[in-house]
Amino acid sequence: MPVARTADLLAAAVAEGRGLPAFNVITLEHAEAIAAGAELAGSPVVLQISQNAVAYHGGRLLPLARACAEVAAAARVPVSLHLDHVEDFDLLRASAAAGFSSAMYDASTLPHAENVKRTAEAADWAHRHGLHLEAELGRVGGKDGEPPLSPHAPGARTDPAEAARYVAETGVDALAVAVGSSHAMTTRTALLDHDLIRRLAEAVPVPLVLHGSSGVADDELSAGIAAGLVKVNIGTALNTAFTPVVRQRLAEDPAGTDPRKYLAPARAAMTETVARLAAVVAGSRSGQLG
Template identity: 55%
Template structure:
């Protein structure tokens, strides 16, 4: 297998009525752990690089190049996705770099400006065969940029998709970004109404705060793409802390980041299998 288009993975998940996992890369070690987990599960994965992550690394291209190289060498299908790009320029850069998909996040803009900007990104992306995700309804959390408790209106969502031409829509249904406890309560009836109202796949952001059974129920109600970041970051960080506590004299950083990388593999594999068998 090799680097594939996000559209192919999303269509596969839709046809099978299962969830497609999308996990965020933070640095090279998480990239390697995520690919290792997908290979252990024998399942496809979407790897995501956020605008925040690109800014942390001083630019998008270096980490993107590493991700694409890892995808090409993987034994399972892997696609590369730009997550939460509030910058149109960054979205266009990702398209030019060969990303399989981009998420343009215009949720911070007034509705009309969000529609116009999202449409511009979508038109450019589609010329290059790139899949586009957008957001409507302000998923909670994430540095105060999104309002907790927000919900996506199905009628507005249908109008937004029609006006922008996007391929997938992230919707607000009760989850919130950066949660460290898995106690979010999802609005399953709203997910079902959104699924009925739209002809594009639904995306669940903030899934780190959602328990396994609730994610499975959300997939059964109509969610397709399931984004997870903070939950996996916790596994990596706890493993590093444990290694350093047990080995206080260590100075070779490879030893403790290896512990973090290895801690990702079983949980990534477990989540991929959980989402893939959900109905």
């Protein structure tokens, strides 16, 4: 089917009262596993390529983007392409021609006034080129090796009134909020602030996004979606499924040289993880999976 548009997938999730799972892509195996897992769950899904993943591929966006587009077009469920955590405006400008329908412009580490200014410029550019733009307010810690933020640290939670002003001033289409999760967690122990999520959902007129969702347990994710989260970003959980299988297969066959022998089962492990998490996220806000 044609590659879906993220804005359409988000609108459908909001209308149907469920979440929209979004998974990070680093390699072709990630993209294949995400599409296959979403098919098993019967869920729409977003394939996300981050600025860090582009850097891993030598700063070249098109090879991985075009591979993801082919995977998306071949999938039996709606799949969209999203460029995530973009700090480089030149990379943002490359997104439309590379087949993305949405991007997340990340100015969250800048002083607030500068965040607003740059994000408004990014949203204006995105809208003139047909892209849906996500941004972040508050600090979801753990990115690029930084430690998770204390829940009491300044900026560690998104303020609803400030979030409403930020959306109005920038014109963004979705807002990633800091409500208790952290990037790069390998244990699922993060506790979300469900009351804050409800207050944010009431104050903010655009879909709310949860980053750092790999560290959030299934029941917490379901409760967060019930409180008002819509797009749920997951990355580390795929890598924690993938990497142990590679280690095990290499240990079992130390003389082996064919990467397919360990990449195929590692990809299958990611597929299982995607299928399970996509089913959780795409469940309705009543808590019933559909």
